[in-house]
Amino acid sequence: xxxxxxxxxxxxxxxxxxxxxxxxxxxxxxxxxxxxxxxxxxxxxxxxxxxxxxxxxxxxxxxxxxxxxxxxxxxxxxxxxxxxxxxxxxxxxxxxxxxxxxxxxxxxxxxxxxxxxxxxxxxxxxxxxxxxxxxxxxxxxxxxxxxxxxxxxxxxxxxxxxxxxxxxxxxxxxxxxxxxxxxxxxxxxxxxxxxxxxxxxxxxxxxxxxxxxxxxxxxxxxxxxxxxxxxxxxxxxxxxxxxxxxxxxxxxxxxxxxxxxxxxxxxxxxxxxxxxxxxxxxxxxxxxxxxxxxxxxxxxxxxxxxxxxxxxxxxxxxxxxxxxxxxxxxxxxxxxxxxxxxxxxxxxxxxxxxxxxxxxxxxxxxxxxxxxxxxxxxxxxxxxxxxxxxxxxxxxxxxxxxxxxxxxxxxxxxxxxxxxxxxxxxxxxxxxxxxxxxxxxxxxxxx
Numbered sequence: 001x002x003x004x005x006x007x008x009x010x011x012x013x014x015x016x017x018x019x020x021x022x023x024x025x026x027x028x029x030x031x032x033x034x035x036x037x038x039x040x041x042x043x044x045x046x047x048x049x050x051x052x053x054x055x056x057x058x059x060x061x062x063x064x065x066x067x068x069x070x071x072x073x074x075x076x077x078x079x080x081x082x083x084x085x086x087x088x089x090x091x092x093x094x095x096x097x098x099x100x101x102x103x104x105x106x107x108x109x110x111x112x113x114x115x116x117x118x119x120x121x122x123x124x125x126x127x128x129x130x131x132x133x134x135x136x137x138x139x140x141x142x143x144x145x146x147x148x149x150x151x152x153x154x155x156x157x158x159x160x161x162x163x164x165x166x167x168x169x170x171x172x173x174x175x176x177x178x179x180x181x182x183x184x185x186x187x188x189x190x191x192x193x194x195x196x197x198x199x200x201x202x203x204x205x206x207x208x209x210x211x212x213x214x215x216x217x218x219x220x221x222x223x224x225x226x227x228x229x230x231x232x233x234x235x236x237x238x239x240x241x242x243x244x245x246x247x248x249x250x251x252x253x254x255x256x257x258x259x260x261x262x263x264x265x266x267x268x269x270x271x272x273x274x275x276x277x278x279x280x281x282x283x284x285x286x287x288x289x290x291x292x293x294x295x296x297x298x299x300x301x302x303x304x305x306x307x308x309x310x311x312x313x314x315x316x317x318x319x320x321x322x323x324x325x326x327x328x329x330x331x332x333x334x335x336x337x338x339x340x341x342x343x344x345x346x347x348x349x350x351x352x353x354x355x356x357x358x359x360x361x362x363x364x365x366x367x368x369x370x371x372x373x374x375x376x377x378x379x380x381x382x383x384x385x386x387x388x389x390x391x392x393x394x395x396x397x398x399x400x401x402x403x404x405x406x407x408x409x410x411x412x413x414x415x416x417x418x419x420x421x422x423x424x425x426x427x428x429x430x431x432x433x434x435x436x437x438x439x440x441x442x443x444x445x446x447x
Contacts, residue, residue: 026237026238026239027234027237027238027239028238028239028240029238029240029243029244029246029247032234032235032237032238032244032247033247033250033251035230035234036227036231036234036247036248036251036252037251037254037255038179039226039227039230040067040070040224040225040227040251040252040255041183041186041255041258041259042224042302043128043129043132043182043295043298043299043302044128044220044223044224044366045186045224045259045262046132046186046277046278046279046295047220047276047277047278047363048063048224048259048262048263048266048278049262049263049264049265049266049267049269049270049274049278050267050274050275050276050277050278050363051217051220051221051263052205052263052264052266052267052274053267053272053274054210054213054214054216054217055206055209055210055213055214055217055218056205056206056207056208056210057205057206057207058206058209058214058217059214059217059221059263060260060263060264062214062217062218062221063221063256063259063260063263064256064260066218066221066222066225067225067252067253067255067256067259068252068256069378069379069405069408070222070225070226070227070228070252070378070379071248071249071251071252071253072405073228073378073379073382073383073405074227074228074231074248074382075244075245075248076382076383076385076386076402077097077100077228077231077232077382077385077386078231078232078235078244079386079390080094080100080382080385080386080389080390081093081094081095081099081100081232081235081236082094092236094232095232095233095236096232096233097114097118097228097229097231097232097377098110098111098114098115099111100232100385100389101113101114101381101385103385103388103389104384104385104388104389112317114229114377114381115313115317117373117376117377118229118309118310118313118373118377119310119313119314120369120372120373121226121229121369121373121374121377122306122307122309122310122313123306123307123310123348123352124223124365124366124369124373125306126303126306126307126310126352127352127355127356127365128366129299129300129302129303129306130152130155130156130159130299130303130352130353130356131148131152131356131360132277132295132296132299133151133152133155133296133299133300134148134149134151134152134155134356134360135148135276135277135280136277136279136280136292136293136295136296136299137151137155137292137296138151139275139277139279139280139288139292140280140288140289140292140293141289148360149357149360152353152356152357152360153353153357155296155300156349156350156353158300159300159303159304159307159349160346160349162303162304162307162308162345162349163342163345163346163348163349164337164342164345165304165308165311166336166337178297178298178301178302179298179302181294181298182294182295182298185279185291185294185295186258186262188291189262189266189278189279189282189291190261190262190265190266192269192282193265193266193268193269194265196269199269200265200268200269201267201268201269201270201271201272202268204267204271204272205264205267205268211419212419212423215367215371215412215415215416215418215419215420216363216364216367216368216371216416216419216420216423217367218367218370218371218412218416219366219367219368219369219370219371219374219375219412219416219420220363220366220367220370221370222370222371222374222375222378222379222412223366223367223369223370223374224259224370225252225255225374225378226370226373226374226377226378227378228377228378228382229377231248266278269281276363279291279292279295280292307348307349307352310348311345311348315330319341330344359424359428361424361427361428364420364423364424364427365420365424367416367420367423368416368417368420368421368424370416371412371413371415371416371417371420372413372416372417375409375410375412375413375416376409376413378409379405379406379408379409379412380405380406380409380410380413383402383403383405383406383409384402384406386402387399387402387403387406
């Protein structure tokens with residue numbers, strides 16, 4: 001099951017209590033774990049050694065803490081889907097993040113707020129894949145007279161067919177195997193770094209906290225763990241929902257351990273020379289080109305997933321058939337896309353390309369968006385929803401913990417947006433992104 005089949009937070013044919021779900025949409029705990037793993041151990045992982053370069057041991061600690069907190073908020077978000085009946089048995093009465101938001105914020109703005117945050121998150125992921133593709137190609141062929149913007153435009157040519165997509169089944173298996181290849185490449189890079197253990201640069205890892213870099217890195221880490229938008233759907237489609245909590249614990253524990261080790265060991269291998277995409281540090285040109293081209297293919301095949309999900313959210317909100325939508329349906333009587341609908345979807349592809357070209361400081365941009373939508377979707381809103389819906393049955397320490405997570409989310413949001421915004425403005429002006437004297441290496445263009 002591909003995550004991109006989500007339609008406004010729901011799989012087709014799903015009922016609120018799990019009864020009547022189409023058998024082809026049901027998944028076991030291993031399939032659910034795969035989807036969670038694919039989300040929280042995605043392409044961002046190749047930048048984690050650079051995050052350690054900027055924030056040192058604080059990045060490693062933050063990676064573990066954020067994993068634990070996001071695991072907790074994912075579980076309490078699912079808890080908000082249930083209510084006890086007169087017999088004390090929990091019954092699933094809600095289906096999605098959006099329905100929980102409608103209850104907590106009101107049906108007028110609840111779903112709109114969550115959808116807006118989801119669309120930003122998904123489109124930012126699309127831009128991430130574009131910038132990453134260009135950056136990987138530039139790193140593979142640095143001597144060619146083609147700059148990053150040109151490679152991004154060339155990569156976009158392969159993504160134009162996305163405008164015609166009405167289903168992702170044609171690319172789902174390709175995406176699946178590319179994800180498998182990505183995990184293998186991560187393992188290969190990690191093994192390569194371990195073979196260089198004798199030359200590890202432990203003394204170069206920062207111990208002090210750099211206030212200019214850490215909030216940006218924290219936003220990137222939160223961005224990499226945002227999976228709450230589809231957790232309710234996955235749990236609703238599990239054949240054995242009693243294993244959901246265990247699945248969440250193990251997937252987030254594995255992600256925290258692997259990402260921490262990958263980032264830390266990757267930095268130890270190259271030290272202060274660590275680049276934003278770790279594979280560009282590989283000295284063997286042939287080996288680097290092979291790995292980078294696999295990652296480019298993976299990035300391009302991954303683009304349709306968030307793109308299609310964003311299009312579906314926009315279509316449901318503005319173009320679906322019904323009296324509540326602003327514009328007419330994108331489909332004609334034969335259920336094919338109208339010409340103007342294809343043009344709009346093509347415009348969305350080109351818009352993500354332009355964003356990637358004009359704001360290629362993606363580590364900064366990702367930190368900014370992660371500090372906003374990431375903290376809201378992963379930390380603040382799940383905690384608030386849990387307090388609002390379950391206040392009467394929660395124990396005092398659960399209330400205290402939820403309030404603490406919510407306050408932490410707000411702090412990370414405002415501090416992260418402030419420092420990311422300043423750094424992004426300075427980078428656009430051609431100035432060092434981090435004016436702190438402790439930061440010798442600025443956030444470069446690309447991921």
